[in-house]
Amino acid sequence: MSGTGNLLTDRPELYEERFPDPERLAARWAEATLRRYGSGHRVLDLGCGTGRDAAWLHRAGRRVTAVDTSAAMLAHARRHHPGPDYRHADMRDADLGRVFDAVLCLDSALLHCHTNPELAAALAVCARHLAPGGLLVAELRNGAFLLGDGSLLDGPATATFRRGSTTYTSRTTLRVDHGAQLLRRHRAWTADDGSPPHEEHTAWRLLFPQELRYFLAVAGFEVLALHDGPGPRTEPPWREGDRPGTTLRADRLHLVARLAPRPHHDGDTTP
Numbered sequence: 001m002s003g004t005g006n007l008l009t010d011r012p013e014l015y016e017e018r019f020p021d022p023e024r025l026a027a028r029w030a031e032a033t034l035r036r037y038g039s040g041h042r043v044l045d046l047g048c049g050t051g052r053d054a055a056w057l058h059r060a061g062r063r064v065t066a067v068d069t070s071a072a073m074l075a076h077a078r079r080h081h082p083g084p085d086y087r088h089a090d091m092r093d094a095d096l097g098r099v100f101d102a103v104l105c106l107d108s109a110l111l112h113c114h115t116n117p118e119l120a121a122a123l124a125v126c127a128r129h130l131a132p133g134g135l136l137v138a139e140l141r142n143g144a145f146l147l148g149d150g151s152l153l154d155g156p157a158t159a160t161f162r163r164g165s166t167t168y169t170s171r172t173t174l175r176v177d178h179g180a181q182l183l184r185r186h187r188a189w190t191a192d193d194g195s196p197p198h199e200e201h202t203a204w205r206l207l208f209p210q211e212l213r214y215f216l217a218v219a220g221f222e223v224l225a226l227h228d229g230p231g232p233r234t235e236p237p238w239r240e241g242d243r244p245g246t247t248l249r250a251d252r253l254h255l256v257a258r259l260a261p262r263p264h265h266d267g268d269t270t271p
């Protein structure tokens with residue numbers, strides 16, 4: 001198969017079917033977070049996927065640039081979620097030549113950076129694209145969740161969804177690669193439309209809260225909030241008016257960090 005080899009990334013219409021967000025909770029949470037911390041209107045969405053959040057923020061009055069490495073995602077975004085300035089760029093080395101008031105990185109997009117150098121590079125990209133005092137707002141899986149709750153690793157888990165007259169079934173097995181600190185996923189897809197079965201291997205970095213704080217400090221960020229919810233993908237989900245939480249036990253991390261006003265080039269990496 002061409003593209004990334006990940007079915008839902010290569011078929012964005014299926015991504016939206018599998019992970020519906022009809023109320024645009026993710027975008028609303030991002031907007032509420034930007035307002036709570038007084039962000040300006042220029043927003044960069046890193047790993048924007050289908051573009052549904054970027055477009056909602058655009059309609060809410062933000063000036064949004066959105067980047068992704070998937071050509072299929074960008075084509076879908078331009079067609080179905082117009083408004084933002086969509087660019088093909090990699091969060092590990094993007095250089096858009098301008099700065100923003102906030103960088104968003106939602107639904108674990110940051111965790112596609114698997115190694116320490118990749119993570120450091122992505123955070124350097126965030127810093128390079130922020131005006132002094134700009135905000136990084138991210139929402140991602142919490143590596144620490146797996147310390148106390150291994151239920152994610154029970155499996156395999158089967159899920160089905162329909163699009164048109166086709167039923168898609170996925171059988172997913174997750175395992176932890178302890179040495180690399182990666183959550184590795186094997187997923188086998190079948191569909192009842194006669195298309196051949198499809199297998200994919202995906203991985204996410206398992207980032208722990210203190211480790212994330214360290215990476216952020218080295219990149220010149222001050223952490224304003226880091227908590228496990230409520231957020232757009234927590235149970236129960238975030239609702240308008242909810243305040244940020246204070247615990248870090250559950251599956252999702254919600255991060256707000258501010259770029260320090262002065263460049264952080266004094267060699268001091270003390271977090």
Ligand SMILES: C[S@@+](CC[C@H](N)C(=O)[O-])C[C@H]1O[C@@H](n2cnc3c(N)ncnc32)[C@H](O)[C@@H]1O
Nearest residue numbers: 047048049068069070073090091106107109112
């Ligand atoms: C789980 S999706 C999240 C999409 C979107 N942020 C959302 O919340 O719906 C992760 C996205 O990150 C993109 N991605 C993965 N690695 C990337 C990289 N190095 N630079 C930019 N985008 C990347 C993928 O193509 C995919 O669209």
